[in-house]
Amino acid sequence: DPTTKILGQIEAGLAANPDMIMSKHFDLSYYNSLSDSLKARLLACCKSGAENHDSGVGVYAMQPSDYDDLKPYFDKVIRDYHKIPGEVKHITNWDLSTVADRLPEGGKLDLTKLGLGTTSMRVRVGRNLASYPLPGAMTKEDRLNMEADMVKVFKELIEDPAYGGNYYSLTPGSPFEVSEKFYQYLVKAHIMFKDMAADTYLASAGIASDWPFGRGCYVSADKGFIVWVGEEDHLRIMCMKKATVLNDVFDRLKGACDTMERICGSFAHSKDYGYVTSCPTNLGTGMRASVHIKIPKLTAGGSDAKAKAVARPLGLSVRGMGGEHTPIGADGTVDISPSARLQIQEAEIICALYEGIKNLMEEEKKA
Ligand code: ADP
Ligand code: CIR
Structure with a gap:
């Protein structure tokens, strides 16, 4: 019986890895109190950790409403991972004027002030459409329909001179299909995501299923604005640039997210947890703001x-x-990003990246 099997795997997971967040908070009396349909939904969320005992987290949401419908479980998971002692109440705020005291004079987070030259900067957010199951519970048909919906959105962007660009699909037979060689080039250029089927955590969760159907990415004419379709979240929306002022990618992403949300309709959102993402680690802002910087001493x-x-x-x-x-x-270059995603505001994340780089460069000097 599959239910007995997964309950056994969860129990074995706790014994094998007592720190795994999924099994640590799995409470059999809460599970037994649920309706049959909620029981099945909870087990589907726990499948990745049940099958992969080396998981750190081990749980992925399968439906946009899972975090709220299974709140007694997910609240413990979320507060543990994000180290939030009290009630979670996430607020969205991209307005840099609200963090003016943390910005250098003139308001620009300019990396030349930290002694850096041209730097590869990237800010991404995870977003999901409210009208589909999350990637772990999508059928192949859902994946193809969602990609078709997004192609319509990208057509609008491609016709807009502010964006332009192209859509590249991995779906076999798609009119936008690219060759394996071009896909590998896009991965190397940091534009496209890696083969998800190789990730056992995503595979167990069902997130990598039907690979590569329904997967693709939109790239703007200047290659600085990119949208992934069908990775861990329905959409990963990002801005990238090799330059020195962090505001460039942050401000552009804010504008692009507003455009996307206007065309797509509102994204999946929870009253308490902010933007809904497949993995509870990304919940809230869904934002990762990163730079590539060289720290040869700390990586000796x-x-x-x-x-x-x-x-x-x-x-x-x-x-x-x-x-x-x-x-x-090989030269000691790494990808650095603030770890916090939830109960932190977007404007605070970009400040935290600037301050973090400053602190890390000081540690590099001392090392
Ligand atoms: P995510 O950031 O969406 O969680 P990954 O960590 O797998 O996912 O990174 C996705 C891609 O983005 C990789 O190719 C990675 O090298 C690239 N990337 C991340 N940060 C930067 C950056 N600052 N400059 C250039 N590429 C970056
Ligand atoms: C784990 O629990 O280790 C994996 N499920 C990955 C968790 C980190 N989240 C992520 O990459 N989005």
């Missing part, structure tokens, strides 16, 4: 261990040159 010997240990108390995450779970650059 090719290991990221020291950099991670120094970055953690500064509220920063360290990733590799191809994103999460990839190696750092």
Whole structure:
């Protein structure tokens, strides 16, 4: 019986990895109090951690309403991961004038003031459409329909001189289909996402199912504005630029998100938790603001261990040159981003990135 099997896997997961957030907060008496349909929904969310005992989190939402409908469970998961002691009440705020005291004079977060030159900067947000199940519960037909809906949105952008550009699809037979070679070029250029089927956590959750159907990305004419379709969230909306002023990518993303939300209709949102994302780690802002910076001393010997240990108390995450779970650059270049996503405002995240880079550069000098 599949229910008995997954309950057994959750119990075994707790024994194998007592720190995994999914199994740590799984309460059998809460589970037993639920209707049959909510029971099935809760187990579907827990499947990735049940099958992968090395998960840190182990849970993904399957429906936009899961966080609210299964709140007694998800609230514990969310508060544990995001280290929020009290009630979660997320607020969205992109207005940099509200953080004026944290901005340098003139309001520009200019990396030349920190001694850096041209730097690769990127800010992304995860967004989901309220009209489809989240990626883990989508059928192949849902994935193809959602991509078709998005192609209509991108046609509007492509015709708008402020955006222009192209849509590239991985769907076999799509009129926008690109070759395997061009897809690999897009991945290397940091434009397109990696093959999801290779990620066992996403595969167990059903998020990588039907790969590569319904997957693609829109790229603006100047390549600075990109929208992923069909990765861990329905949409990952991002701005990228090699320059020195963080405001450039942040301000452009704010405008582009407003445009997307106007054309798509409102995105999936929770009253308490903000923007809904598949993974509870991204909930709230769904935002990751990153730079590629060189810290050769903190990465001496090719290991990221020291950099991670120094970055953690500064509220920063360290990733590799191809994103999460990839190696750092041979010259000591890493991907740095503020770790917080929830109960922090968008305007605060971009300040935290600037302050974080400053602090990390000081640690690099001392090392
Ligand atoms: P996400 O940021 O959406 O959580 P990843 O960590 O896997 O996902 O990164 C996705 C892609 O974005 C990777 O190719 C990664 O190298 C690229 N990337 C992230 N930050 C930057 C940056 N500051 N400059 C250039 N590319 C970046
Ligand atoms: C885990 O629990 O380790 C995986 N499910 C990944 C969790 C981190 N979230 C993410 O990459 N979005």
